[in-house]
Amino acid sequence: MNQDLWNKVDDYFSATLAPSDAVLDATLADSEAAGLPAINVAPNQGKLLHLLAQISGARRILEIGTLGGYSTIWLARALPEGGSIVTLELDPAHARVAQANLARAGFSDLATVRVGNAVDTLKQFFSDRVEPFDFVFIDADKQNNPHYLEWSLKLSRPGTVIVTDNVVRKGGVVDPDNHDPDVEGVRSLFNMVAGDPRLSSTAVQTVGAKGWDGFAITVVSAQA
Numbered sequence: 001m002n003q004d005l006w007n008k009v010d011d012y013f014s015a016t017l018a019p020s021d022a023v024l025d026a027t028l029a030d031s032e033a034a035g036l037p038a039i040n041v042a043p044n045q046g047k048l049l050h051l052l053a054q055i056s057g058a059r060r061i062l063e064i065g066t067l068g069g070y071s072t073i074w075l076a077r078a079l080p081e082g083g084s085i086v087t088l089e090l091d092p093a094h095a096r097v098a099q100a101n102l103a104r105a106g107f108s109d110l111a112t113v114r115v116g117n118a119v120d121t122l123k124q125f126f127s128d129r130v131e132p133f134d135f136v137f138i139d140a141d142k143q144n145n146p147h148y149l150e151w152s153l154k155l156s157r158p159g160t161v162i163v164t165d166n167v168v169r170k171g172g173v174v175d176p177d178n179h180d181p182d183v184e185g186v187r188s189l190f191n192m193v194a195g196d197p198r199l200s201s202t203a204v205q206t207v208g209a210k211g212w213d214g215f216a217i218t219v220v221s222a223q224a
Contacts, residue, residue: 003211010042010208018047024073027101031068034097040067041139041165042209046074049137049163052217053078056161058135063087064118064148065140069098069105075137076107084110086133088118090140119144122151132157139165142182145189153199153220160220164189168205168214190216198222 014020020043032038041049053061053075059082061075066089076085085107089095095115102111114121118140136152138145145164152162167186172178193201193216201218 006207006211007209010044014043014047018043023105024070026104027068027070027073030101031070031097034068034093036068036094036097040070041074044208045206045210046071050074050078052161052163053135056135056159058133058161059083060131060133061085061135061137062133062152062155063137063139064122064152065089065138066098066113067094069101069111069113071137071139072098072102072111073105073107075135076102076105076111079110084112086112086114088114088116088121088140090115090117119147119151122148122155126151126154130155132160134160136160136162137165138162141185142166142169143185145185146192149189149192149218156220158220158222162218162220164216164218166213167203167216168212170212193218 028040031040049071058078059080061079063072063075063085066072066087072085072087079085087098089098092115095113099113102108102113133155136156138148138152140148149162167173169183169186172180172183173186193199198221199218200221201216203214203216205214
């Protein structure tokens with residue numbers, strides 16, 4: 001097994017089950033032209049997020065980590081009429097690219113890009129007593145995963161689904177000698193989830209166009 005074969009399988013899955021379109025292609029092209037890192041989810045992963053949001057019946061979605069808005073568009077397409085998505089981005093330049101991509105996709109009215117430190121924004125949401133979110137996608141700096149989870153839970157309700165990306169770190173999560181802040185952040189998140197009786201969670205390893213990684217899915221069973 002090698003990366004070339006993983007890429008071919010992902011390409012097959014994406015072409016067969018999650019074909020791209022002009023809007024998604026333009027989103028990736030404009031993100032690349034603006035110099036954004038190519039760390040967006042793969043098309044088949046975007047479709048997975050889309051399906052999970054649909055299955056959960058989400059009307060209010062929170063995304064932590066916008067980049068160029070590629071995953072935001074996949075999630076926004078899962079929303080029913082009257083739904084909304086709020087996505088948090090630290091970098092103003094990234095946010096501008098995402099806002100343009102979301103506008104072209106026709107989601108200016110239902111998608112809001114909030115610029116700034118995500119933890120600060122989440123705290124403000126809690127202070128403002130915003131309506132709970134039905135679905136949360138955490139895909140930002142991994143060392144802050146415990147903080148993102150903590151505040152996402154405060155903004156959740158029983159039944160909220162929380163998806164956390166990049167939790168395998170090429171196996172670093174189980175390497176006792178690996179103390180990279182992002183790896184430590186993933187471990188802390190898992191420890192939090194495992195120790196909280198209000199949460200039910202699992203994690204899945206993946207291989208594909210994004211290499212060896214994985215994601216976690218958590219369901220909130222009681223008000224956090």
